[in-house]
Amino acid sequence: MKRGANGEGTNGEGEEMKYRKPVVTPVTSIEHSTIQRRKASGTLGPDILEKLGKQLRGYYDGLIEPVPERFMKILRELDKPGSKGSSE
Amino acid sequence: MLAAVPGLRAFAISLSGNVDRADDLVQETLLRALANIDSFEPGTNMSAWLFTILRNLFRSEYRKRRREVEDGDGRLAGNLKSQAEQPSHLEFEEFRAALAKLPPDQREALILVGASGFSYEEAAQICDSAVGTIKSRVNRARTRLAQLLNIEDVREIGPDSATQAVLTGQDAVK
Numbered sequence: 001m002k003r004g005a006n007g008e009g010t011n012g013e014g015e016e017m018k019y020r021k022p023v024v025t026p027v028t029s030i031e032h033s034t035i036q037r038r039k040a041s042g043t044l045g046p047d048i049l050e051k052l053g054k055q056l057r058g059y060y061d062g063l064i065e066p067v068p069e070r071f072m073k074i075l076r077e078l079d080k081p082g083s084k085g086s087s088e
Numbered sequence: 089m090l091a092a093v094p095g096l097r098a099f100a101i102s103l104s105g106n107v108d109r110a111d112d113l114v115q116e117t118l119l120r121a122l123a124n125i126d127s128f129e130p131g132t133n134m135s136a137w138l139f140t141i142l143r144n145l146f147r148s149e150y151r152k153r154r155r156e157v158e159d160g161d162g163r164l165a166g167n168l169k170s171q172a173e174q175p176s177h178l179e180f181e182e183f184r185a186a187l188a189k190l191p192p193d194q195r196e197a198l199i200l201v202g203a204s205g206f207s208y209e210e211a212a213q214i215c216d217s218a219v220g221t222i223k224s225r226v227n228r229a230r231t232r233l234a235q236l237l238n239i240e241d242v243r244e245i246g247p248d249s250a251t252q253a254v255l256t257g258q259d260a261v262k
Contacts, residue, residue: 043227048234053202055237059183060203063098068111071093074118078089078125 092135093118095204096142102199103146105188113149117142136206140214143196150192186236194229197222 067075096117100110120141121128128137187195200211201222212219
């Protein structure tokens with residue numbers, strides 16, 4: 001039996017370290033691997049989406065400031081009567 | 089038009105990471121809009137039209153400069169005010185840094201859909217991409233952000249006994 005070489009039943013023997021162990025997903029990490037798969041495929045849970053959404057909107061709202069004066073002259077041109085931009 | 093500018097400016101800051109560059113982008117966008125106002129069709133979405141112009145200007149500039157995140161000249165977005173009702177400055181800065189690590193196409197898609205209030209269809213039009221492409225970019229951006237910010241969903245962990253024990257306070261596993 002070479003089970004030890006597959007990463008199972010190792011007893012801390014030095015010889016085990018000589019082998020390049022294949023990647024084996026431990027049975028005890030099924031839940032963890034499920035999360036990783038979901039994250040990798042972009043299907044985040046509702047809690048994560050909610051937190052991200054809140055943080056994103058909070059960040060964006062923090063960038064909203066009154067319109068700087070340097071833009072006002074251009075805006076007045078766009079909004080003056082007869083301009084197409086004034087229709088909205 | 090006036091109402092669209094604060095959001096346009098926030099979008100520009102999100103893309104460039106720099107307030108002074110963002111203001112230059114907004115000014116150039118407005119000047120182009122003024123020069124090409126005849127190409128705007130009344131009744132269509134003025135805001136989306138402006139965002140499209142700004143996005144194209146940024147992409148054109150980005151291709152030239154190839155460095156859109158950190159800029160030693162001018163104010164960085166992280167130096168902006170942090171109002172009481174806004175997240176703490178630390179959270180703001182952490183989120184800004186994470187956002188800056190996203191590829192530009194993912195960042196713009198996420199901002200347009202998740203913050204600027206555009207639909208996937210409108211974002212696709214602004215980015216000159218397919219709707220499916222925008223959805224994919226937004227998903228990838230969210231996934232990457234969740235990793236960068238270490239956001240975890242306890243409900244995703246499922247029936248793990250140790251976690252359940254912590255949550256319920258019973259049979260705690262040490």
